[in-house]
Amino acid sequence: MTGPGIAYTELYVEDAHKYAAQLRDDWGFALYEPAAAAPGTVQVVAHQGAIRVLVTSAVEADHQVAAWVRRHGDGVAVVALRHADRVAAAAAAERALNAGGGCLDGAGTVSGFGDLAVRFAGPEDLLPAGELPGGGPLSALDHVAVVVPGGQLAASVDWAVRGLGFREVFREYVEVGDQAMDSRVVQSPCGTVTFTLLEPDTSRASGQIDGFLEAHGGAGVQHLAYATGSITATVRELAARGVAFLSTPGAYYEALEARLGPTAIPVAELRETNVLVDRDHGGELFQIFARSTHPRRTFFLELVERRGAGSFGTANIKALYEAVERERATADS
CATH class of the missing domain: 3.10.180.10 (2,3-Dihydroxybiphenyl 1,2-Dioxygenase, domain 1)
Incomplete structure (x- = not known):
C-alpha cells in the first residue's frame, strides 16, 4: 500500500x-x-x-x-x-x-x-479489508463531504495537507442565486481517500451550507458518496427497497444535450431515474442524492458512477438551479 x-x-x-x-x-x-x-x-x-x-x-x-x-x-x-x-x-x-x-x-x-x-x-484493527460475504450494488466509499464554518476552509485544507499528507486536487467557487460557497477537494497521494470540503460565503445570502452548520452544531460530514457500477440499476433496486431520491426538474434533461452532447447513459434513462451527469477531461460522472432521513436533515447519502471522470459534479449545481428557474418562469407565464 x-x-x-x-x-x-x-x-x-x-x-x-x-x-x-x-x-x-x-x-x-x-x-x-x-x-x-x-x-x-x-x-x-x-x-x-x-x-x-x-x-x-x-x-x-x-x-x-x-x-x-x-x-x-x-x-x-x-x-x-x-x-x-x-x-x-x-x-x-x-x-x-x-x-x-x-x-x-x-x-x-x-x-x-x-x-x-x-x-x-493498522490493517488488523477491528475491521478486515477486502470483500466480505454479502451482496449489494455498492462497491466503495467515493468521497466524504465535510462542511466547515465560514472562514475555516483554508485552515482545514492546510491541516489536511500538512497533517494527513494529502494534496489539493480541485477547487471551485459555486454561486447559486444570492447564495455562494467555496469547495476544495483534498486527496491522499494514491487517490484512495478523498475529502470534499465546503464553506459558506458568509458575505452572501444564507443557504443550505449555513443551514447545515446551524442544525448540526458546527463542522461535520454532510454526506457520504458511495460508488456503484451501474447507477441507474442501483437507483431502481434501492428505490424498490424504499430509498427515496431527490427528483430532478424536467428542464434539466431538456437542456442536457445542448450542455454536454450525447452521454454514455441515454438521457431518457437518466430522466427516468433522476440521475445527474457531468463531464470533465477524463470522462463522465453520474450522481444522485438520496433524501435525508435525518430528523435535522443534516446528513444524507449520494450514489456515484464514474466513467473516467475525476471531478465531483459541481456543474450540476448551477445546471439544476437554472433548470428550476426555467420551470418557475414557465409556470408563471
Missing part, C-alpha cells in the same frame, strides 16, 4: 441496532457484531463491497458517544484511515497531532474538522 485507504467510517447514533437495520433493509448492507464492542457502547458493523460502517451507540447517557449525538444527532463521528501497519499508523497520527490536531484517545484518534475525528488504524 502506497498510502492510506478508508478502513471504515464510524457513525455515532442513538440506537445502533435500529440504524444498522435500516442500512441492511434500505441499502443492502450485510451486518455483523464485532467480537468486543468499545467500553460502554453497542456496536454493529455494516459492510458492502469494500465499504465498512461501524455503527456505535452509548449504553449510558453520560457516555461521550451519547453527548456527541445530543450535539449533532446521528452522524459520522470518525473516519478511520487504514495504514500498512501499526508503525505507519502511529507515525501518521503523530504527524496529524504536530500539524495542530487534538489528541482524543490513546488509540490514534485525532480531532480533525470540528467534532469529526480521524483515526489512524
Whole structure:
C-alpha cells in the first residue's frame, strides 16, 4: 500500500441496532457484531463491497458517544484511515497531532474538522479489508463531504495537507442565486481517500451550507458518496427497497444535450431515474442524492458512477438551479 485507504467510517447514533437495520433493509448492507464492542457502547458493523460502517451507540447517557449525538444527532463521528501497519499508523497520527490536531484517545484518534475525528488504524484493527460475504450494488466509499464554518476552509485544507499528507486536487467557487460557497477537494497521494470540503460565503445570502452548520452544531460530514457500477440499476433496486431520491426538474434533461452532447447513459434513462451527469477531461460522472432521513436533515447519502471522470459534479449545481428557474418562469407565464 502506497498510502492510506478508508478502513471504515464510524457513525455515532442513538440506537445502533435500529440504524444498522435500516442500512441492511434500505441499502443492502450485510451486518455483523464485532467480537468486543468499545467500553460502554453497542456496536454493529455494516459492510458492502469494500465499504465498512461501524455503527456505535452509548449504553449510558453520560457516555461521550451519547453527548456527541445530543450535539449533532446521528452522524459520522470518525473516519478511520487504514495504514500498512501499526508503525505507519502511529507515525501518521503523530504527524496529524504536530500539524495542530487534538489528541482524543490513546488509540490514534485525532480531532480533525470540528467534532469529526480521524483515526489512524493498522490493517488488523477491528475491521478486515477486502470483500466480505454479502451482496449489494455498492462497491466503495467515493468521497466524504465535510462542511466547515465560514472562514475555516483554508485552515482545514492546510491541516489536511500538512497533517494527513494529502494534496489539493480541485477547487471551485459555486454561486447559486444570492447564495455562494467555496469547495476544495483534498486527496491522499494514491487517490484512495478523498475529502470534499465546503464553506459558506458568509458575505452572501444564507443557504443550505449555513443551514447545515446551524442544525448540526458546527463542522461535520454532510454526506457520504458511495460508488456503484451501474447507477441507474442501483437507483431502481434501492428505490424498490424504499430509498427515496431527490427528483430532478424536467428542464434539466431538456437542456442536457445542448450542455454536454450525447452521454454514455441515454438521457431518457437518466430522466427516468433522476440521475445527474457531468463531464470533465477524463470522462463522465453520474450522481444522485438520496433524501435525508435525518430528523435535522443534516446528513444524507449520494450514489456515484464514474466513467473516467475525476471531478465531483459541481456543474450540476448551477445546471439544476437554472433548470428550476426555467420551470418557475414557465409556470408563471
